[in-house]
Amino acid sequence: MAGRLIYLIGPSGSGKDSLLDAARTRLAERGCRVVRRVITRSSEALGExxxxxxxxxxxxxxxxxxxxxxxxxxxxxxxxxxxxxxxxAAGQDVLVNGSRGHLHETRERYPDVQVLLLTVDLPVLRQRLLARGRESLAQIDERLARNTQFSENLLEDNDAALCLIDNSGPLENAVERLLSYLEGGRPAPER
Ligand SMILES: Nc1ncnc2c1ncn2[C@@H]1O[C@H](COP(=O)(O)OP(=O)(O)O)[C@@H](O)[C@H]1O
Ligand SMILES: O=P(O)(O)OC[C@H]1O[C@H](OP(=O)(O)OP(=O)(O)O)[C@H](O)[C@@H]1O
Incomplete structure (x- = not known):
């Protein structure tokens, strides 16, 4: 049987990279591969x-x-x-750090893709982007503006195939929800 393609999306700063890093070993133990992306950003050249x-x-x-x-x-x-x-094709699950903007094309190519939307309350998100310190203030504002465009559409679509994981709290909670999603197809309800 073919593996599942799991496409993790969410606003810049919602914790996609952190979640995948924190869950990496446990994902590998479950036979789920985390894709190493190719990016035209040199500072990530040495990262996993x-x-x-x-x-x-x-x-x-x-x-x-x-x-x-x-x-x-x-x-x-x-x-x-x-x-x-x-x-x-070899039956392995594959987790991708994806793009909200590319979701439509991804679904066209992989109709069975399972989409996970990572969410964070807006004030927390802004704080995390500032604390990460990777972008300038102007770039952070651009990223926050990009969110309004997507988040509303995604949530308003009432997309049954979309699974939400909230990362406003401790990262470990999001890790547990991701892992229980992989085990059962749906994460445990929010506490
Ligand atoms: N649950 C969390 N609690 C506190 N800080 C977090 C949490 N998740 C992520 N962060 C921090 O927020 C910032 C953005 O996370 P990152 O993984 O880079 O997001 P993304 O990959 O979605 O842009 C990073 O500095 C990261 O350390
Ligand atoms: O269409 P969007 O959902 O806005 O996503 C655009 C890109 O931004 C993120 O990458 P990256 O990890 O480089 O950026 P981030 O750390 O700021 O999220 C995400 O993984 C996409 O590659």
């Missing part, structure tokens, strides 16, 4: 979460068909290596 490449390298990789999915956002290009198709 991403391979940093130049825009030229990215364009070349894209031309060679290296990506199963790819998108542009926040001035960066992101690619999901096409190896995920082999993993899925």
């Amino acid at each position: 979460a991403a391979q940093g490449v130049s825009p030229e390298q990215f364009a070349e990789m894209q031309k060679q068909g290296a990506f199963a999915l790819s998108w542009q956002a926040n001035g960066l290009s992101y690619g999901i290596p096409r190896e995920i198709d082999d993993w899925l």
